[in-house]
Amino acid sequence: MSQLEPLKVRLRAVRTAAVIGRLRLRRLCWRWLPRWLHRRHDIVTELDVHAYRAELIGTLSAILARAQIAHLILDQRLLDPPRVVIDARQARAAIRALRRAAESRRWWAATAHYASVGRATALAWPRIGLPGRTGLMLSRNLVSPDGVELLDSEQGILLEFWRPQLTEAPAAGGGWHAAGTLWAPLGNGVLDHADPSLWAQIQANDFRLPARPPHLLLLNEPVDLVYTWVDGTDPVWLRRRAEVLGDEVMAQASVDAAIDARFIPRDELRYSLRSVQMFANWVNRIWVVTDQQVPSWLIGDERLRVVDHREIYADPSVLPVYNSHSIESQLHHIPGLADHYLYLNDDMLFGAPVQPEDFFHGNGISKFFTSLALLDVSAIDPRDMAVTSAAKNNRALIEAEFGRTITNKLRHTPQPQVRPVLEEFEAQHPEVFDSVMRSPVRRPSDYSLPSSLNQYYAFARGRAVTGRIRYEYLDLGVARPQDVLAVWLSRRRISALCINDSGEDSAEQRRPKEVALRAFFEEYFPLPSRWERGDGSGIRSAAR
Numbered sequence: 001m002s003q004l005e006p007l008k009v010r011l012r013a014v015r016t017a018a019v020i021g022r023l024r025l026r027r028l029c030w031r032w033l034p035r036w037l038h039r040r041h042d043i044v045t046e047l048d049v050h051a052y053r054a055e056l057i058g059t060l061s062a063i064l065a066r067a068q069i070a071h072l073i074l075d076q077r078l079l080d081p082p083r084v085v086i087d088a089r090q091a092r093a094a095i096r097a098l099r100r101a102a103e104s105r106r107w108w109a110a111t112a113h114y115a116s117v118g119r120a121t122a123l124a125w126p127r128i129g130l131p132g133r134t135g136l137m138l139s140r141n142l143v144s145p146d147g148v149e150l151l152d153s154e155q156g157i158l159l160e161f162w163r164p165q166l167t168e169a170p171a172a173g174g175g176w177h178a179a180g181t182l183w184a185p186l187g188n189g190v191l192d193h194a195d196p197s198l199w200a201q202i203q204a205n206d207f208r209l210p211a212r213p214p215h216l217l218l219l220n221e222p223v224d225l226v227y228t229w230v231d232g233t234d235p236v237w238l239r240r241r242a243e244v245l246g247d248e249v250m251a252q253a254s255v256d257a258a259i260d261a262r263f264i265p266r267d268e269l270r271y272s273l274r275s276v277q278m279f280a281n282w283v284n285r286i287w288v289v290t291d292q293q294v295p296s297w298l299i300g301d302e303r304l305r306v307v308d309h310r311e312i313y314a315d316p317s318v319l320p321v322y323n324s325h326s327i328e329s330q331l332h333h334i335p336g337l338a339d340h341y342l343y344l345n346d347d348m349l350f351g352a353p354v355q356p357e358d359f360f361h362g363n364g365i366s367k368f369f370t371s372l373a374l375l376d377v378s379a380i381d382p383r384d385m386a387v388t389s390a391a392k393n394n395r396a397l398i399e400a401e402f403g404r405t406i407t408n409k410l411r412h413t414p415q416p417q418v419r420p421v422l423e424e425f426e427a428q429h430p431e432v433f434d435s436v437m438r439s440p441v442r443r444p445s446d447y448s449l450p451s452s453l454n455q456y457y458a459f460a461r462g463r464a465v466t467g468r469i470r471y472e473y474l475d476l477g478v479a480r481p482q483d484v485l486a487v488w489l490s491r492r493r494i495s496a497l498c499i500n501d502s503g504e505d506s507a508e509q510r511r512p513k514e515v516a517l518r519a520f521f522e523e524y525f526p527l528p529s530r531w532e533r534g535d536g537s538g539i540r541s542a543a544r
Helices: 005-032 049-066 088-100 196-204 235-244 268-279 324-328 386-402 419-428 430-437 449-460 481-491 507-524
Strands: 072-074 083-087 107-113 135-140 157-164 223-228 286-290 304-308 340-345 348-350 366-368 370-374 408-410 415-418 464-466 471-475 496-500
Touching (some): 005 481, 049 083, 049 088, 083 088, 088 157, 223 268, 223 324, 268 286, 268 348, 366 449, 386 449, 408 449, 415 449, 419 430, 419 449, 430 449, 471 481, 481 507
Parallel strands (some): 083 157, 223 286, 286 304, 366 464, 471 496
Antiparallel strands (some): 072 083, 107 135, 135 157, 340 415, 370 408
16 A cells, blocks of 8 residues: 555545535525525526526526627537627626626626636626636526535536627638627637628527528437336345245356345435436436336336336246346337437436437437446456456457457446347347346356447447546445545536445445435435425435
């Protein structure tokens, strides 16, 4: 161990204590201080960040229109954050209009200087016009009924100041830019300048660009979500499992096939669905795949449906199975499933606003996210964990079919899938899918189909490409998971979170970690989603 390691551990503990202390102080202030002493806030009982931003954009546009300030709304999905553009010479007039308007009385603002955004303060407070200011980040301080602050200011919208070109000037691509052309301070991928003619068209078109077909880089097709979920504490489920997993079956199993921690729910699905409503409510339909179980708190509706294993297995006679590899191999059989979907384990959550284009290209090709973690180069060993042996089998198939190899594992993120690609893969290798489907527990002969092999297979066929996503992973088996959770709470800028459990702890060691996990969930995702009962039904005690 490095001599600096004890110091690093102490610093992490201090940072965790600071974050937790700040949160507790905020809760105490919320409970005991009169409301008029609190920072300006708006209490909400539900939150969809994309709808929240759209509401801010609409209100800002209405205020500017009343003040007769010409502007442009840029809220295309390619932009983050969405923005409203004005002539920089009207910045002061715009700020005055915002301060006078009743609708924006409780708004907050932070000065933007190109890509850098300062600290947000109440919009009504005096604001120094800093040289080089390129805009204001506008937001509302949204708070849950329990006093939990839900978003940071950078998840608001940008009022951007574009500088005018005072004289006619030659264009880099030929021709001339007219005097009065407005120029964006930073490239944004949608529009970098607007000449006077275009600016006039925008004002006559409800402050938007003239209508054009959808952008080629945007995905037009619907995207579904598919979850796999199990309650490994259910006595009926445990009894069925015990009847299946006899000595003969377990003799063929991987060394980690019977780890109970993999089946223990901590209400991850509840909070994952909350994260969907907050950050990804553009999804089309949600499918929760289970084994004759339904979470007691879950409410199905026209967008969410519980699907039993018996509805999707090509041969239901092999059921029941207790092997995620087997279940995953059948997910693309869900009746009515969209062509594009994300496959999530219930321990995966969205931690910041995401869009379909984070997972798919506009032409429908899926992305996958490689990890720096490498595959073991040795042959399969009986002592390998199931994920390792499956990865080696994946590699062997790729090498046999394409004469190429793979070296990287994939990140534990929502996995983008294209159903027709999986159907083609199954048609080309029915023996692979059939073998995995018939494996009741994790075995060394398994493949990890939609969570790894399909991505590489699709890439080799020109049907998938690598991508990048802001992502973090936590194994609850580490010494102090609360340190990582505290960092996540302080940042709130991570698109995809995964909280796994290697099952290496005793029950006594897990208890304080589960308390910390429950506190994290309630701090990050405090608002119930539309898919859970309002009576708190099914909420588990973290100290069970």
